[in-house]
Amino acid sequence: MFETIRYEVADNIATITLNRPDRLNAFNNIMSEELIRVFDLTDADDEVRAVIITGEGRGFCAGADLASGGDTFDYAKSGRADAIREDGSVIWNHELVRDNGGRTSLRIYDSLKPVIGAINGPAVGIGITMTLPMDIRMASTNAKMGFVFAKRGIVPEAASSWFLPRLVGISQAVEWTTTGRVFGAEEALAGGLVRSLHAPDELLPAAYALAREIVECAPVSVALTRKMMWQGLSMQVPMEAHRVDSRGVFSRGRSADAQEGVSSFLEKRAPDYPCRVSKDMPEWFPWWEKAEWA
Numbered sequence: 001m002f003e004t005i006r007y008e009v010a011d012n013i014a015t016i017t018l019n020r021p022d023r024l025n026a027f028n029n030i031m032s033e034e035l036i037r038v039f040d041l042t043d044a045d046d047e048v049r050a051v052i053i054t055g056e057g058r059g060f061c062a063g064a065d066l067a068s069g070g071d072t073f074d075y076a077k078s079g080r081a082d083a084i085r086e087d088g089s090v091i092w093n094h095e096l097v098r099d100n101g102g103r104t105s106l107r108i109y110d111s112l113k114p115v116i117g118a119i120n121g122p123a124v125g126i127g128i129t130m131t132l133p134m135d136i137r138m139a140s141t142n143a144k145m146g147f148v149f150a151k152r153g154i155v156p157e158a159a160s161s162w163f164l165p166r167l168v169g170i171s172q173a174v175e176w177t178t179t180g181r182v183f184g185a186e187e188a189l190a191g192g193l194v195r196s197l198h199a200p201d202e203l204l205p206a207a208y209a210l211a212r213e214i215v216e217c218a219p220v221s222v223a224l225t226r227k228m229m230w231q232g233l234s235m236q237v238p239m240e241a242h243r244v245d246s247r248g249v250f251s252r253g254r255s256a257d258a259q260e261g262v263s264s265f266l267e268k269r270a271p272d273y274p275c276r277v278s279k280d281m282p283e284w285f286p287w288w289e290k291a292e293w294a
Helices: 029-044 100-109 160-168 170-179 185-190 200-215 219-232 238-253 256-266
Strands: 005-010 013-018 050-055 115-119 136-140 144-146 182-184 196-198
Touching: 005 029, 013 029, 013 200, 029 100, 050 200, 115 200, 136 185, 136 200, 144 185, 160 170, 182 185, 185 196, 196 200, 219 238, 238 256
Parallel strands: 013 050, 050 115, 115 136, 136 196
Antiparallel strands: 005 013, 144 182
16 A cells, blocks of 8 residues: 555554665655655544554654765756756746655645654654654654754755744754754753653553543544644734634534533543544634635
């Protein structure tokens, strides 16, 4: 089904494993396409309520596969020549100018299910920027990370100029990206890049424990809440959030999930939420794409 990743679903949790251990799970075009495709699967599958991404072997992702040597980032030599006019100028708004890391990160950002990154080893370049749109990042104490683009003669990609400052603050983001320094898990924790550090053999169990907490909640409410939080990062004033919150509470308050949530609490039993992301999202979702939004 996949060449560069492994995909498994159990107990309402999807596990995506980057699976090129002989290359420290280095990122290539096939991996980009497969990650985009696998998130289409997780979104469409109501059995999936949370997603974990990790790496096979001792690395998470060593960054872009550099097998092409110095031409690695010269996209015009890798099937994207149509973005260049005959006179040598670039058609900057051409689809082929888009970086695959960005396409991948934006697909993760668009996920309807919460995404947990379990960073089990080295994560540099796209190996770390792809984790930025994940909702929670947890790391092994053996992990090393680095935004090494300036040391490779390029610049940060994967929409990281939007994500990283919002996650760690502008000063920390600029320091990490302009020095290109590779740093350890402790610095990542201190800088706010990861939530927690774990012994190597305890990382995945901790990620699954957190995912199970998410699974226990109403899936439609979780999907809406995730998008409310991310979209809220670009809102200008609290009134914008109030409009979204109000629609959310009004619509969800009338749902069978709300009935079940309250009843199960009062009856001291585990809830069984009937609504499903595939068919029960409110009609005003996705609100940020609707012209009539006011």
